[in-house]
Amino acid sequence: MDPTSYDVLIIGGGLAGIRAAIAVAETNPRLKIGMVSKVYPMRSHTVSAEGGAAAVLSKDDSYDTHAFDTIKGSDYLADQDVVEAFVREAPLEVVQMEHWGCPWSRNADGTVAVRPFGGMTTWRTVFAADKSGFHMLHTVFQTSLKYDQIHRHDEAFVTKLLVENSRCVGVTAIDVRSGQMYAITAKATILATGGLGRIYAFTTNGNICTGDGMALAYRAGVPLKDMEMVQFHPTGLPFTGILITEAVRGEGGYLLNNQGERFLKRYVPNKMELGPRDIISRAMTTEFEEGRGFEGPHGKYMHLDVRHLGEATIDRRLPFMRELGREFVGIDIVKDPIPVRPVMHYMMGGVDADISGATLMKGLYAAGECANVGLNGANRLGSNSLSECLVFGAAAGRAAAEQVGSLAAAGANPIEAMLKDETKRVEGGFLDKKGGDERIAEIREDMQHSMDEGAGVYRTKEGLTELTRRLDGFRERFERIKIDDSSRVFNTELTAAIELGFMLDCAVAVAHSALAREESRGAHARRDFPERNDEKYLKHTIAHHTEAGPRLEYRDVTLGKFEPKARAY
Numbered sequence: 001m002d003p004t005s006y007d008v009l010i011i012g013g014g015l016a017g018i019r020a021a022i023a024v025a026e027t028n029p030r031l032k033i034g035m036v037s038k039v040y041p042m043r044s045h046t047v048s049a050e051g052g053a054a055a056v057l058s059k060d061d062s063y064d065t066h067a068f069d070t071i072k073g074s075d076y077l078a079d080q081d082v083v084e085a086f087v088r089e090a091p092l093e094v095v096q097m098e099h100w101g102c103p104w105s106r107n108a109d110g111t112v113a114v115r116p117f118g119g120m121t122t123w124r125t126v127f128a129a130d131k132s133g134f135h136m137l138h139t140v141f142q143t144s145l146k147y148d149q150i151h152r153h154d155e156a157f158v159t160k161l162l163v164e165n166s167r168c169v170g171v172t173a174i175d176v177r178s179g180q181m182y183a184i185t186a187k188a189t190i191l192a193t194g195g196l197g198r199i200y201a202f203t204t205n206g207n208i209c210t211g212d213g214m215a216l217a218y219r220a221g222v223p224l225k226d227m228e229m230v231q232f233h234p235t236g237l238p239f240t241g242i243l244i245t246e247a248v249r250g251e252g253g254y255l256l257n258n259q260g261e262r263f264l265k266r267y268v269p270n271k272m273e274l275g276p277r278d279i280i281s282r283a284m285t286t287e288f289e290e291g292r293g294f295e296g297p298h299g300k301y302m303h304l305d306v307r308h309l310g311e312a313t314i315d316r317r318l319p320f321m322r323e324l325g326r327e328f329v330g331i332d333i334v335k336d337p338i339p340v341r342p343v344m345h346y347m348m349g350g351v352d353a354d355i356s357g358a359t360l361m362k363g364l365y366a367a368g369e370c371a372n373v374g375l376n377g378a379n380r381l382g383s384n385s386l387s388e389c390l391v392f393g394a395a396a397g398r399a400a401a402e403q404v405g406s407l408a409a410a411g412a413n414p415i416e417a418m419l420k421d422e423t424k425r426v427e428g429g430f431l432d433k434k435g436g437d438e439r440i441a442e443i444r445e446d447m448q449h450s451m452d453e454g455a456g457v458y459r460t461k462e463g464l465t466e467l468t469r470r471l472d473g474f475r476e477r478f479e480r481i482k483i484d485d486s487s488r489v490f491n492t493e494l495t496a497a498i499e500l501g502f503m504l505d506c507a508v509a510v511a512h513s514a515l516a517r518e519e520s521r522g523a524h525a526r527r528d529f530p531e532r533n534d535e536k537y538l539k540h541t542i543a544h545h546t547e548a549g550p551r552l553e554y555r556d557v558t559l560g561k562f563e564p565k566a567r568a569y
């Protein structure tokens with residue numbers, strides 16, 4: 001097989017990317033499929049997902065309840081047609097995963113177990129202990145191996161989308177092992193590059209979550225949607241930001257302030273620890289500000305207490321959490337409360353895509369966390385994301401497979417020229433660049449801390465304006481970066497520099513989108529505009545890339561049978 005030309009090319013070897021690859025293979029077994037990942041696929045961030053995946057499986061549950069929970073959770077910014085399709089597909093995907101060998105945790109009678117999750121009215125989260133992502137990723141990875149037509153490019157780093165006559169015809173990538181830059185052409189390309197958590201300093205996201213796919217699409221002229229919607233998870237370990245899964249509260253853990261009080265009774269009295277993430281993160285922040293948090297060497301924190309669950313339950317349902325407590329905090333969660341505080345966790349925004357993953361550019365699709373298909377609105381419910389990767393990864397794979405039949409192969413001459421230009425940009429701009437006095441790590445840290453300060457749990461006009469000003473400065477400094485390592489083999493300094501460029505583009509889109517949305521909705525909480533304003537902002541923010549900064553437009557949300565109401569729990 002020619003490893004530089006495919007029918008469908010998938011960028012990303014996480015849950016969404018691999019699920020998409022399998023869907024292409026199943027839709028049309030004759031298609032040649034390429035799958036590129038900057039790390040070995042099993043190292044994708046999906047592997048660290050802990051809590052589980054949501055789907056309606058029991059006859060006591062209903063599509064309508066899952067849809068309503070998701071739409072209310074989104075603060076009515078979700079597109080209701082997308083949510084309706086999602087809740088119907090999710091159970092099929094979960095059963096498919098079972099058939100592919102995913103070791104879901106079981107009840108004593110052998111049926112698949114479910115656990116409660118935040119913002120869901122009923123128990124509908126399937127899980128594999130507290131290592132759900134690890135097992136799900138293994139399952140799809142193993143399954144993908146049986147398709148000879150899926151050809152992997154592991155440790156290949158995509159730098160640019162190739163666009164010819166407004167159509168995406170593939171990518172340029174660096175083979176990290178050799179340093180060789182090459183073009184991969186395809187009739188259709190699916191972005192499944194995951195999140196951008198690393199634009200913040202305090203995040204649960206792995207080092208590789210740098211928003212590459214969002215920036216690739218944005219630079220190529222595809223807009224980003226709802227980038228102001230950044231999720232803060234209430235329970236990260238102070239200092240490392242390692243996630244303590246919501247499943248800890250699902251299993252019955254309590255959040256306590258420094259008075260030993262379950263303070264959530266003042267904020268989400270009917271849901272308590274199972275309230276949605278945005279509201280609990282704000283409740284914790286308010287308690288900290290009013291002096292009811294614990295003080296530690298790494299700032300304020302709360303206690304997450306599971307001691308009452310007992311050792312047997314903890315070891316059966318939350319063994320990894322006990323390990324994390326031991327390894328990273330030096331406590332035994334059977335005997336000690338866990339210190340936690342809100343931490344950046346997930347990006348609701350992403351590449352503007354429709355229900356089948358199609359973007360506004362012909363030949364380009366997006367799925368998983370890098371995409372915004374309209375499912376999560378202003379706040380994602382925990383455990384909807386893994387299901388989203390399956391449902392919309394598969395949808396994008398099927399749509400791309402169907403589209404390529406009608407498309408001609410990409411021409412060779414422009415590709416050669418485009419590869420030459422991109423090689424010149426990377427070599428001239430980074431590897432062989434002379435001069436420069438700015439360090440990548442310093443700009444990155446300054447950006448991350450500025451994002452924490454300016455676009456955190458609560459936002460203000462002053463804070464966001466200052467953030468946009470600072471980001472302009474970081475972009476200027478980025479032009480003057482200096483790279484010490486000019487070798488070709490495994491040059492991680494080079495890829496870190498390119499990632500910093502991607503992150504800066506994403507951060508700018510977040511800051512500008514947040515500044516322009518003068519209301520509070522879901523995860524976007526403005527101190528200066530504390531109310532939701534449906535009249536003006538029941539709309540998606542659409543950010544277009546221009547040299548002068550993002551150009552923003554708004555698009556109506558697709559409503560359905562659930563009328564926007566005040567959001568109380």
Ligand SMILES: Cc1cc2nc3c(=O)[nH]c(=O)nc-3n(C[C@H](O)[C@H](O)[C@H](O)COP(=O)(O)OP(=O)(O)OC[C@H]3O[C@@H](n4cnc5c(N)ncnc54)[C@H](O)[C@@H]3O)c2cc1C
Nearest residue numbers: 012013014015016038046051052158194368369383385386
């Ligand atoms: C700690 C943690 C726990 C979580 N727990 C849960 C949970 O319990 N339930 C839930 O529903 N959600 C959970 N989430 C969210 C969920 O795991 C993610 O949203 C989801 O796994 C993202 O999958 P993905 O396939 O979109 O991307 P990823 O798994 O992040 O994969 C991205 C892929 O893109 C590739 N890539 C990126 N850039 C490039 C480039 N430039 N060139 C080539 N390849 C590139 C990477 O190599 C990787 O293979 C959790 C997230 C975190 C961080």
